Amino acid sequence: MPEEGAALMSGLHSLSYGGQPAGSNVFAVELRRWRDVRGLSRTALAKNMGYDRSYVSKVESGAERPSRDFAAHAEAALRAGGALRAAFRDYEATRPGKPRPPPPPEPPEPVGAASLIVDHDDATLRYEGHTYRLTQRRRLVNGGTEPISRYLIRISVDRFPGDPERSNQLYSEIPLGWEEINLQAWHGGDRTEPMEWSVHHDRDAFKEIWLLFANQAEHFPLYPGESTWIEYEYTVSDAHWGNWFQRAVRLPTNRLSVTLDFPVDLKPVVWGLHTSMTAEALPFRTAVDKVINGDRVTFSWSTERPALHARYRLEWDFRGNPVAGGGSAVRPSEAMRALGVVQKGDPLLHRAARRFALPAEAEDARRVITELNSAAERIARVHTFGKGMGLAAPQIGIDRAAAIVRTPAGESITLLNPVIIESGAETDEQYEGCLSFFDVRGQLPRSLVIHVEHTDIDGVTKITAFRRGVARLVAHEVDHLHGRLYVDQMRPGTRLIPVEQYRGTGTTWKY
Structure with a gap:
């Protein structure tokens, strides 16, 4: 989390x-x-x-x-x-007409107070179908004598906070990636002035980032006596996000507020705990507000003048869906998304990939093949592919006509600019899965023999025949490079089945 x-x-x-x-x-x-x-x-x-x-x-x-x-x-x-x-x-x-109580004494200003003041720190966390989106807004005041040109933020996840060994294994196998986070930041409070950022620390489950008071067009440091809103936003899949959200007051602030925004049908239950350097976890002193609005429910809480080093943690349970957010299962599609596999619905999967001009673009082709093999290694560490596996460049966000296939026998096949030029008349029907929507399996017919025209790295055109299971693997990847998914070729009326009902995981093709 x-x-x-x-x-x-x-x-x-x-x-x-x-x-x-x-x-x-x-x-x-x-x-x-x-x-x-x-x-x-x-x-x-x-x-x-x-x-x-x-x-x-x-x-x-x-x-x-x-x-x-x-x-x-x-x-x-x-x-x-x-x-x-x-x-x-x-x-x-x-108000006028009523006796006014004496005002509370102002707290003494800390000795050696630093220059940056956070007048209000507000976080909104929204859960949207296996993905959390965090929107953070802060009103900053420069109370010092020097301009401020950057601001440090931290993103730290823990899927299983009560089981560090399990969490460490998860993030070792599926690190929190920058593509998943998709960090964006703005200055001024109205999202019209983007902020650039630079990486301070990059770990499997931990990131620290400097938000810069600058972009390509200009610099806008926060000068002494000035104030501004900054806003930033990022996403984390629930393959990485646990069922708690913690605000750590690393330097004091005047106001802290948090909102959780969940689907009503998940029946969320939320509670809050407050910890500090000197005390164990205690319930929040004030209740968390709950408001239902249509199909969404929000939980809001705020506090004044939070103490230095205090930590305010909101936890929740989805009673309507034990797996989402709080359970131990990670959906296969979300595991693949976390590994960098583009998921169904992305336009890149539905258009023909750009061909290589070989040998002129040989260096580009080698780079794409290296990226595909690297991604395949990551994927193979978290799933067993008894029937072999394939991966096309659009599935890792690269719009080029390249794919790789790894057969059950351990053979590696590289395909550049492939086109199926002949398909045998004899077919069979088998179940296939796709890394870009891995929660289901679908049965479809494929030719037992295909002939594929493709180009080698030196620009020489070749024609290769593939048979049976390897032909199915190759045809699946060639389809990807032409903007087609296997569901496009299923017989009318044939239904996808949930992966939980599929009994062929880890086994080889049967003929």
């Missing part, structure tokens, strides 16, 4: 927000804060709440008094983890 942490340096805690003094209207200030956290305009927020835009504007400006019902709708729309309800209670207790 990823522990998502970053540089949250200590500093001033008694900030105003959006130019308004913090004590002027606590609910209005809090409403503006959360609208910024979610990146919503007043119009968008009003639409989500079901209120008139002018009324939302008046409440936010302090010209209109919020109602309890308004506060509840704002809380649900902004997923504030109870913060807006608490702000409404404070507003009601201190």
